[in-house]
Amino acid sequence: MDQHYPLFYVFHFYLFGVIALASAIAFVTRKSPVAAALWLVNTMFSLAALFVMLDAQFIGVMQVLVYAGAIMVVFLFVVMLLNLGHPSELADARGKGWKFAAALVGLGLLSEIMVIARTKLPEQLIVPRDFNEQQLQKLNAVGTIAQPLFKDYLLAFELTSVLLLVAIAGAVVLARGRAAGAR
Amino acid sequence: MLAESLALTAALFIIGVMGVLIHRNAIIIFMCVELMLTAVNLTFVAFSRFYGPAGQVFVIFVMTVSAAEAAVGLAIIIAIYRHRQTVNLKDINLLKG
Numbered sequence: 001m002d003q004h005y006p007l008f009y010v011f012h013f014y015l016f017g018v019i020a021l022a023s024a025i026a027f028v029t030r031k032s033p034v035a036a037a038l039w040l041v042n043t044m045f046s047l048a049a050l051f052v053m054l055d056a057q058f059i060g061v062m063q064v065l066v067y068a069g070a071i072m073v074v075f076l077f078v079v080m081l082l083n084l085g086h087p088s089e090l091a092d093a094r095g096k097g098w099k100f101a102a103a104l105v106g107l108g109l110l111s112e113i114m115v116i117a118r119t120k121l122p123e124q125l126i127v128p129r130d131f132n133e134q135q136l137q138k139l140n141a142v143g144t145i146a147q148p149l150f151k152d153y154l155l156a157f158e159l160t161s162v163l164l165l166v167a168i169a170g171a172v173v174l175a176r177g178r179a180a181g182a183r
Numbered sequence: 184m185l186a187e188s189l190a191l192t193a194a195l196f197i198i199g200v201m202g203v204l205i206h207r208n209a210i211i212i213f214m215c216v217e218l219m220l221t222a223v224n225l226t227f228v229a230f231s232r233f234y235g236p237a238g239q240v241f242v243i244f245v246m247t248v249s250a251a252e253a254a255v256g257l258a259i260i261i262a263i264y265r266h267r268q269t270v271n272l273k274d275i276n277l278l279k280g
Contacts, residue, residue, distance in 0.1 A: 021195070050228075056228045071249065082261065102201040144236045147236075163251055168254065173258075
């Protein structure tokens, strides 16, 4: 399955992978929510670079716009709205027992993935090797996604709009507060 | 590059899980959930390179769901903060048996 990749490609793939991993570790070990959010943005950016390298240019753009842009801004907005940016008064990590439990869960998930990585996929699921490159040549980066999205997954796409509507209504109702709710 | 992508996904997902278990700040826990969702997106994209573009469509759906989840979750955090003046999960134990 693995084709031969040029050294340039491999080097940058590993580079962005290492940056993503290091930023994620820095993110998880921060105590201040603002610092954690900024490290997470760094992780999202490197993952966007990886998406572009994996022939998913549109997904890479969406990653930067939606995750690194919109969602993280909402997080920082809430942190600053509630004035939670001081690391001293919150975000103390849990005790030894929880850290031990977290390590155990991590090891368990890792071993599970090792087992999954050894299984073989059934032949019917495998499409021709250069299928994606052909699609990219034929319809460009956006068309590759738009074709299945608006043909095969149209119902799911429409239902997503209902989900977003419910989420907007729920967020407004929840965050509206007491004074407005009393009316 | 499939194997490397899957290994990176596994590492990022596990980092997210450990963050959820270790931290007590509700907002950081939410960010860890976002990290897990993004890690799964990397799996979708890596597989879509070999198994067709349907995986990228699912990434779009995952992004939508995570955006909705962030909006609702942060609204809940704001509502809890109004009641309790804290987002420390140690102090939010109303439903604990």
